Amino acid sequence: EDKVVQSPLSLVVHEGDTVTLNCSYEVTNFRSLLWYKQEKKAPTFLFMLTSSGIEKKSGRLSSILDKKELFSILNITATQTGDSAVYLCAVPNNDMRFGAGTRLTVKP
Amino acid sequence: DTGVSQDPRHKITKRGQNVTFRCDPISEHNRLYWYRQTLGQGPEFLTYFQNEAQLEKSRLLSDRFSAERPKGSFSTLEIQRTEQGDSAMYLCASSLSGGGSYEQYFGPGTRLTVT
Numbered sequence: 001e002d003k004v005v006q007s008p009l010s011l012v013v014h015e016g017d018t019v020t021l022n023c024s025y026e027v028t029n030f031r032s033l034l035w036y037k038q039e040k041k042a043p044t045f046l047f048m049l050t051s052s053g054i055e056k057k058s059g060r061l062s063s064i065l066d067k068k069e070l071f072s073i074l075n076i077t078a079t080q081t082g083d084s085a086v087y088l089c090a091v092p093n094n095d096m097r098f099g100a101g102t103r104l105t106v107k108p
Numbered sequence: 109d110t111g112v113s114q115d116p117r118h119k120i121t122k123r124g125q126n127v128t129f130r131c132d133p134i135s136e137h138n139r140l141y142w143y144r145q146t147l148g149q150g151p152e153f154l155t156y157f158q159n160e161a162q163l164e165k166s167r168l169l170s171d172r173f174s175a176e177r178p179k180g181s182f183s184t185l186e187i188q189r190t191e192q193g194d195s196a197m198y199l200c201a202s203s204l205s206g207g208g209s210y211e212q213y214f215g216p217g218t219r220l221t222v223t
Contacts, residue, residue, distance in 0.1 A: 042199055042214035088150050094164045096141065098150030
């Protein structure tokens with residue numbers, strides 16, 4: 001059965017810290033992996049990764065995929081309180097399989 | 109606002125009642141997805157449509173749940189004979205198909221509380 005596992009489940013850091021969030025997956029017919037940020041409401045899209053080793057970057061956020069080891073990481077540098085959210089990774093197949101998310105809390 | 113919209117945003121119902129939710133996707137998106145999310149969990153896939161065709165339905169989905177997208181635009185999700193375990197946030201998302209694009213845009217969700 002397809003599965004997506006994220007770690008850690010929760011993380012508390014202080015502003016300015018750098019964090020790394022992990023997502024491992026086991027799916028048939030892998031095509032892409034997506035990262036979303038969810039604050040109080042619906043998830044908002046961050047990145048879509050399809051190729052190994054190619055970093056996607058947006059401001060202080062970056063992500064990379066390793067298709068051999070079946071995982072992806074999401075890095076956030078110089079964290080701010082506004083980064084506090086649940087970060088979800090998801091792998092589309094015939095459905096969209098989400099991980100349980102990592103709840104990040106950034107303290108001032 | 110050209111994003112995904114959902115109605116109602118909140119619904120409180122008594123156990124045993126039927127409820128129906130509506131989702132209006134981004135107009136040019138041909139795929140529409142329904143998810144259920146409970147506290148501390150990621151969204152759980154329920155079903156998806158490509159145009160008006162329902163292409164996939166979760167094996168975990170009870171027969172009490174049914175979804176339609178009759179004209180390939182908006183969709184409805186109906187839950188019959190609601191149970192307390194149905195209390196959750198119901199999310200709708202839409203996307204374009206083809207070209208390897210799987211970026212889904214989510215609506216604000218409908219929070220269902222079954223008392």
